[in-house]
Amino acid sequence: MPKFKNILLVEDDAITKLVCERIIKIYDFSENIVFKENGKEAIDYIQELLTAQQPLPEIIFLDINMPVMNGWEFLKEYEKLLTQCSHTPQIFILSSTANPEDFVSANSFKTVNSVLAKPLTKEHLDNIGGRSEINNK
């Protein structure tokens, strides 16, 4: 049984997208995956779900370096929307950053669970808690 029903992957790099998709599928991490190219598209999507009163994805994998709206900008907008939702998706930043500042910034967002270093691996997925765990958080 897949751990999660819906997850969102916000990433513009094609290879990264391919790798993530494959890994998630192989390890039955999630039933559905939604791909968004950049922060803007992602925010719009979230907004749509909220308006339609659809459930939000449980997990969001978020890249930082994206055109139009990068990961930080997305998070800012996203936390503004948080008030409107009851369930809060776990957000994992997926990045190749080495900059300590990025880790500090990540911590400043309470919606961010942690920062994962690319590439996404089985180990990463195992560490992400299941539904029951989410409920208990």
Next chain:
Amino acid sequence: MSQIKFSYENLVAAFLAGTNDAYIVLDNKFNVLLFNEHYISFHSTYTTTTIAKNENFIDSIKGTSLHFLVENIQQCIQLNENKKFNYKIPVQPEKYFDIEIHLLIDSNKKVEGVALGFFDVTQRYKTAEEIKKSEKLFKALVLNSTDAFQLTNDELKINFVSDSVKNVLGYDAEELVQSNFFNLIHPDDKLLISTWLHWIIEHPVTTHSTELRIKNKNNDWIYIEITGSNLLHIAEVEAIVMNYRNIQNKKLAEKALAMAEQRMGLLLNNTKESFIVVNSRLRVVTYNKAAQEHSPYFFKEELQSGVSLLSLTNDSDMEDVINLFEKVFDGNEVVRESNFTDKNNIQHIYSHSFRPLYSEDEIVGVFITSTEITEKKLAEEQLKFSEEKYKTFIQESEDAVIIINKKDIVVEASPLIHKIFGYTSEEVIGRAFIDFIHPDYKEVVLKSIHNLKMNPYEIETLDLLLTHKSKENIWGVMKARNSFDNKLIDGIIIWIRNITKRKLIEEALQLSEQRFRYLVQTGGDMISIANDKGALIYSSPTVKNVLGNDPEQNIGKNVFEYIHPEEREKLMEYLNDLILGKKKQIRLEPFRYLDAKNEYRWLEGTVTNLLNEPAVKGIVVNTRDVTENKILNDKQNILREKLIRNNQDLQQFSFITSHNLRAPVANLLGLLNLFNKENFADSFNQVLIEKFEEATNQLNTTLNDLIEILVLKSEKEIQVETINLKKLLKQVASSLENELQESKMEITTDFSATETVEYNKVYLESIMVNMLTNSIKYRSNKRKPIVHISTKIDNEYIILAFADNGNGIDLERYGERLFAMYQRFNVEKEGKGLGLYIVKSQVAAMGGKIEVESTIDIGTIFKIYIKNNAKV
């Protein structure tokens, strides 16, 4: 008388025999014819020879005391005259003779002979002489005499009056003779003179005197004293003889004396002092009223004239009194005191003085005066007491006190003199005050003392140098007051205090003031004092050096007017804090202040609240000019910031770079992970291999970019050459031919300002490529894309501008990240996002800058600033 005829010879002989005189007759040959007996002795007396008949007379008298006769005889014969003369024969015995030389003439008128007669008139002469002498004397006396000598009859008719009457009455003698003396007498004294006259007449020969008034020639009444005696019965006189003199002055003197005596008497009798005069036997001669009144105090019986003083003396005092008088009669003046308690039990103290009275060197009596000195005594006691107090006061005082007299000589000096001058009081007294003053100050001290004598109510104070006994100079302050009116002092009081210490302190203070002044005047710091409103009270002279302001000129103005508006508020806040007491001193960070040229200078310093400090009473601002410093600092700051930015840049660069290297590597890893190692033929593996290639290429490109940038960054010497812009553009356009064609982009140029630039060719080419590429990439599909390239000169720079009419950039949103690494703004557009980063790096490396202006949907202008070296 009947005439008897006798013979001539007989007559002669008789005559000759009968006379007492000496006669001799000579013939005409001078032979002796005859002589009488008297002549014999006469002749022998004077010639020491004997005369004989027929002897030549001339020969016999030649060379003798009678020699003188020769000439006389000859003279007579010559002149044919008789001669009678008087002669004093100068031989002892001195006799006077009347000598007659008588020529005997016969009927024929011929000289028959000479007869000489010698009549001894010595006695008569002597008498006459005497008379003459006394006459002379008399005349002299009488003429010069102050007495008039007068002879009158018994009725006072003046028969004779001496010439000296002129001295007495002013009349000439002639005027008075034959007039009656009585008429000159004062009416009130006529009785007096009558009485006097009567007495005289009654008592002949005895003299009698009286005083009366007589009218003198000036018609003044004058007093004369007249003495006369009755000599009417004396044959030769037969007159009342009197002499009188003017006693007017004497009378006046007597009157004056009488008045004085009267006055004296009044005084004596009205004075409280008692006077007693006793004679040499201590008998009371006279005394005054006071003595009488006081006698009960002093004597056991009442004072009376004639009484012996000793009989009035108490027995207990007898011995003392006797001793006392013994002393007095030795010529000493003695003073005694006695006291006496009256019936009211009040004590009285008396002082008695006993003085010897002299009359022609002999002591004939004693003059005793007694005075009550009770009050005086009390005053003396008090004075002594206060003198003691005064002395103590002087001694206890810090000041030495000197009293100088009119001649500026020290008459008194307090013991403190020693402490101050080193001299003892004795050494100072009797010396001139000026002696102790330093020469430089002598004049001013003298002037001061003189001023006091002129203005007795002033007090003179002055600082002066004194010369100590040890020759050392000491500073003193002297205060002097004129106290001549005070009998106790009768001089000028001078107080002197040693102020050497004070002077030293003053000098030290002066020194420190000078030090302060130097510091304040010559330092680079400005010291200003303002009041609590900010108005300037004081500015140190250094204001001139620093700001060019005249220290005086801005006094009263508010300092905030001169402070730059941007810093004003903060400084006002500081002032407020100070005044409220929140802080005592505040460090002022640099602020701008207007100088004399009306330009701003940067100042920094400290401000301290000394409003409560009595010596200051203000806010003290201590500032220095840091304009140079500030400029330097600012430059440094700019530099520092640049460095930090650079550093940050580099950091960023490293992170970005590491990220951009890791990304493809991550991808490779991810792909590898998916690789089916068990079944290489897996179709998915094929996909993976393709992706592998992609990722590897991506990695390679990134590495290349990196290297390019690193090279760019590390390039120390950038080659610069003159580049023709038109030419370069042609080259670049040709390399972008496809893209330009596809986009239908039009390029317009305006290189009128300058056609060439001094630049690195590679960079400029890269810049152009990037600019054009971006313009193409972000062109608007609503209009025909145009890019306009132009040059403009702006001071030190040439501006190379690329202006397009594309979509524009939301600078508000992206402005910061525009030139950053790997920033892409449009998802559709290709590119890694390094383009502008590289451009910026290149521009910066050439010492220029890049700016962008943009409006959404209108277009974008990139301005590249190139250093204009041509100017240099």
